[in-house]
Amino acid sequence: MSHLFEIENLAVAFDTQRGKLQAVRGISLNISEGESIGVVGESGSGKTVLSRASMGLLRGKRVSRTGSVRLNGTEMLTLSDSEVRELWGTQIAMIFQDPMTALNPVRRIGSQFAESLVKRLGMSKDDAATRTLELLGQVRLPEPEKVIKKFPHQLSGGMRQRVMIAMAIACSPKLLFADEPTTALDVTVQAQVLDLLADLRKSLNMAMVIVTHDLGVVAGFTDRIAVMYGGEIVELATTKDLFANTKMPYTGALMESIPRLDRKRGDRLEAIGGAPPDPTLDRTSCGFAPRCKFAQDKCRNEHPELVDAGNGHLYRCFYPLGVK
Amino acid sequence: MAGSGKAHLRNSGSEVLRVDDLVIEYKSSGGEKVQAVSGISLDILAGETLSVVGESGCGKSTLAKGILQLVGIASGSVALNGTDLTKLGSNDLRQARPQMQMIFQDSISSLDPHMKVKQIVEQPLKVWNRGTEAERSQKVNDLLTSVGLDPAVVAERKPSEFSGGQCQRISIARALALEPKLLVCDEPVSSLDVSIQAQILNILQDMKTRYGLSLLFISHDLSVVRAISDRIVVMYLGKICEVARPDALSESPRHHYTHALVSSVPIPDPTATKKRAVLQGEPPSPTNPPSGCRFRTRCPAATELCATEEPQLREMGGGDFVACHHPRA
Numbered sequence: 118m119s120h121l122f123e124i125e126n127l128a129v130a131f132d133t134q135r136g137k138l139q140a141v142r143g144i145s146l147n148i149s150e151g152e153s154i155g156v157v158g159e160s161g162s163g164k165t166v167l168s169r170a171s172m173g174l175l176r177g178k179r180v181s182r183t184g185s186v187r188l189n190g191t192e193m194l195t196l197s198d199s200e201v202r203e204l205w206g207t208q209i210a211m212i213f214q215d216p217m218t219a220l221n222p223v224r225r226i227g228s229q230f231a232e233s234l235v236k237r238l239g240m241s242k243d244d245a246a247t248r249t250l251e252l253l254g255q256v257r258l259p260e261p262e263k264v265i266k267k268f269p270h271q272l273s274g275g276m277r278q279r280v281m282i283a284m285a286i287a288c289s290p291k292l293l294f295a296d297e298p299t300t301a302l303d304v305t306v307q308a309q310v311l312d313l314l315a316d317l318r319k320s321l322n323m324a325m326v327i328v329t330h331d332l333g334v335v336a337g338f339t340d341r342i343a344v345m346y347g348g349e350i351v352e353l354a355t356t357k358d359l360f361a362n363t364k365m366p367y368t369g370a371l372m373e374s375i376p377r378l379d380r381k382r383g384d385r386l387e388a389i390g391g392a393p394p395d396p397t398l399d400r401t402s403c404g405f406a407p408r409c410k411f412a413q414d415k416c417r418n419e420h421p422e423l424v425d426a427g428n429g430h431l432y433r434c435f436y437p438l439g440v441k
Numbered sequence: 442m443a444g445s446g447k448a449h450l451r452n453s454g455s456e457v458l459r460v461d462d463l464v465i466e467y468k469s470s471g472g473e474k475v476q477a478v479s480g481i482s483l484d485i486l487a488g489e490t491l492s493v494v495g496e497s498g499c500g501k502s503t504l505a506k507g508i509l510q511l512v513g514i515a516s517g518s519v520a521l522n523g524t525d526l527t528k529l530g531s532n533d534l535r536q537a538r539p540q541m542q543m544i545f546q547d548s549i550s551s552l553d554p555h556m557k558v559k560q561i562v563e564q565p566l567k568v569w570n571r572g573t574e575a576e577r578s579q580k581v582n583d584l585l586t587s588v589g590l591d592p593a594v595v596a597e598r599k600p601s602e603f604s605g606g607q608c609q610r611i612s613i614a615r616a617l618a619l620e621p622k623l624l625v626c627d628e629p630v631s632s633l634d635v636s637i638q639a640q641i642l643n644i645l646q647d648m649k650t651r652y653g654l655s656l657l658f659i660s661h662d663l664s665v666v667r668a669i670s671d672r673i674v675v676m677y678l679g680k681i682c683e684v685a686r687p688d689a690l691s692e693s694p695r696h697h698y699t700h701a702l703v704s705s706v707p708i709p710d711p712t713a714t715k716k717r718a719v720l721q722g723e724p725p726s727p728t729n730p731p732s733g734c735r736f737r738t739r740c741p742a743a744t745e746l747c748a749t750e751e752p753q754l755r756e757m758g759g760g761d762f763v764a765c766h767h768p769r770a
Contacts (some may be wrong), residue, residue: 159634160605163728259722273723274497300474302659308705312719320573330634333707356711376640376668378691379708385643386668389636392604 119190121324122148122171122209122292127184129163129170136397140166142348143184147381148292148324152228153315155335155356155374156328157371158345161393164328167345168294171326172211173201188292198386206237214297216277226280230287237288252283256313275306279313286317299334311338332372336409338358344368347404350423356367362439364432367405403434411436446754447482449684449762457622457655458485458508465500465507465518468588475728476504479679482516485623490649490656492666494702495676498724501659501701504676505625508657509541512532522622539569542616546628548608552600556612558585559596565618584614587651588644606637613644617652624648627659663706667691672760675699678724678735681754685761698736704753734766742767 129141141375142160147398158164169175171186173193180197182318185226188208193201197434210357213219213375221229222375231245252260256279269277278298278342285293295314299307312409315338318325335342342359344352363369393409394400403409415435423431450459458517465478477500485491488524493501508519510526519526521540529537531587545551552561566572572580581594587748588610600608609629626645646669649656660666666673683696689709692698701720714717717752720739725731734752737743746766754764 159636187631202656275723304705305496305701306662306723307707308717308719309721311707331707332635332709332724336711337707337710337713360709360711371636372634375709376639376664377709378664378667378703378706379710379713382668382688385646386639388639388643390640 120147120151121152121189123185123187124148124167125169125185125188126149126172126186127167128182129166129175130181132179132181132439133397134379138343138396139399140348140396141170142400144350144421146304146343146350146353148326150252151293151318151322151324152341153318153325153327153339155339155342156345157330157332157335157342159330159371159393161396162345163343163348165296166348168211168296168326168328170296171380172209173204176201186427191335206233206246206285206288206290207387209292209294210285210288211294211296211300212278212281212285214300216274216281216301217269220277222269224268225265226269226272230265230280230284233284252287253280255286255317256280256283258283273306274302278302278310281311282310282317286321286323289321290323292326293318296328298327298328300329300331307334314338319374334374344371344412347400348396349400349404349433350431350435351405352431353423354432358428358430362426362430364426364430364437364439365405365434366409366411366436366438369438446764448754448756449681450482451486452486455487457487457489458483458657459518459520459521460508461518461520463504463507463510463519464515465503466515467503469728473728474731476515476679477727477728478507481679481681483674483678483681483684485655485657487622487655488649488653489671489673490658490669492658492660492670493674493676494660494666495660496702496724498678498727499676500679500727501661501676502627505543505627505657505659508545509625525747539551539565540620540621541623541625542619542621543617543625543627544609544612544629544630546631548605548612548629548632549600549603551612552608552615554600557597557599558590558603559592559599561611562614562618564601565615568674569619570727571619572576581614581667582758584617585611587648588614589640597632604637606633606640609633609641610644610721613641613648617648617654620652622653622655623657625657625659628661629659630665631662638665645669663691665704675702677731678727680735681764682736683761683763684754685763686759689759689761693769695757695761695768696736696765697740697742697767700769731770734764742769 124146127144131138156164173207182194225277230249233238234245252305259266299310339356342356343350346367352368370389394404400420403416403421421433421435423433460483463481466476468476469475495501520649559581563577566577585592630641670687673690677698683699694703701718704718731738733749734747752764752766754762
């Protein structure tokens with residue numbers, strides 16, 4: 118079966134003063150049409166670099182990208198700037214955590230919105246203006262005719278994120294990357310935006326990758342979840358299976374460290390001690406071993422490969438949870 | 442919701458902090474007055490953690506600044522250990538400041554980048570001329586150790602060499618140097634990863650026991666607040682909606698706004714079958730707040746009464762209070 122989007126052994130490294138910073142280390146991930154995938158990890162786990170590299174961004178001189186990223190069979194990594202720009206918007210789109218910096222602060226919403234429709238779809242200015250109002254209505258912005266006359270700073274964070282979502286879906290992309298789309302929003306607004314994204318995904322049959330640090334955000338929202346740690350996928354499973362049969366001690370520790378409203382109040386939260394591995398070093402052991410309660414000698418001396426538990430549930434651990 | 446009243450004050454006589462009818466106003470560029478905090482009363486007992494939750498713009502950070510006398514107060518009083526801070530002259534107020542310290546959301550920018558860690562933590566002691574140099578240096582070592590940092594490793598380094606979580610540990614050590622009675626924490630973990638967040642929350646709990654602190658904890662995150670508080674105050678548009686014990690608040694919120702907040706929190710469990718009461722719209726502008734109950738424009742249970750009469754906080758049993766004409770069962 119061919120997939121909409123195929124990431125194969127993708128590695129991304131940056132030249133820095135401290136040496137080669139290996140942000141993403143050999144990631145493979147397939148995304149089918151209409152599928153919703155969560156990529157979960159802490160700061161520095163490489164989740165944002167993964168999504169940007171997948172978009173065909175990160176094209177600078179100091180970045181080295183190896184492996185393959187294919188959209189409907191087209192290799193993204195070797196495309197020229199202008200070729201990859203053709204795919205943005207129409208095939209693949211992205212929304213960011215901070216919609217304020219993603220919007221042009223000195224142009225009114227209506228004019229910056231219509232520009233993308235005119236440039237990308239060749240619409241006339243009048244058609245673009247009408248379509249803008251339609252799209253802003255589709256993301257449930259109240260009074261779109263007022264919104265188009267405003268500057269970004271006159272909108273709240275939630276409204277700005279809705280504008281970004283409307284821009285992202287303007288040319289009906291097949292795949293939407295959402296990088297921490299609700300992290301900057303209040304919890305009630307977050308719930309509104311997540312509901313909106315779920316509805317749009319269904320009505321547009323769009324595949325979606327949600328990159329987040331919040332397991333709670335992806336739990337009710339995705340078909341599959343990839344957990345990242347130190348630039349690698351350490352666990353990949355269907356959302357149900359990941360929570361019901363957690364294999365990777367890191368995933369387990371992450372779940373335990375979250376204060377939860379639906380659980381009894383304990384005296385202490387289960388913190389994960391220590392810090393993530395140095396991204397400039399080669400990996401000769403399990404990256405999580407120094408922080409892992411279950412680590413043994415083998416974990417400190419050998420780097421574990423991804424193992425399939427049999428049902429497509431992948432994990433990167435010598436001594437997985439729940440297996441004697 | 443969003444009512445006034447003092448039914449929830451305990452009048453125990455041993456409060457560390459007591460705030461009465463605090464009003465804080467800002468002037469907008471048009472000369473209009475905006476009440477960020479409109480008549481809030483609260484008290485914190487010795488050794489207690491009181492949390493204030495609410496969304497952006499509800500006035501929770503302004504409340505914290507007002508309590509610490511960092512912004513001007515329009516009316517009301519703030520009593521720390523029985524002394525009304527709003528009546529003190531600048532010198533007396535300065536003398537009172539060591540008793541109340543603060544830690545901030547952005548720990549990295551709250552530390553001077555040019556100073557070494559040991560200088561940062563020692564600074565308050567130097568300013569107040571506490572102890573000899575040797576005593577101060579011993580105290581700095583103790584403080585760093587108590588927040589889980591090794592003085593031998595960190596003392597000579599500068600903030601830029603540390604992660605967000607480590608910087609938050611340093612700022613906790615600095616805040617505790619003068620042995621305050623009240624520690625005000627404004628979103629201390631919201632920029633940290635969950636694994637690190639748990640470490641910092643645990644340290645705050647430990648420090649509270651160890652130094653007999655009272656904590657005022659400001660946060661937008663109900664799950665964090667529930668894990669560490671003795672009592673929670675929910676704010677909306679400058680007023681209090683509900684005051685309750687953590688379990689009561691998350692299990693049976695009385696106020697419709699609290700209910701919406703609680704049910705909006707995403708649960709990390711795909712099998713959870715929670716019905717979400719998603720709030721529509723966004724909070725109204727504080728320059729022109731709704732009459733009566735300030736939440737009525739978004740409230741599913743609002744009636745005419747809510748538009749005409751402002752609800753007062755009243756006891757619902759068990760030490761839980763709600764300001765609502767039609768509370769949830």
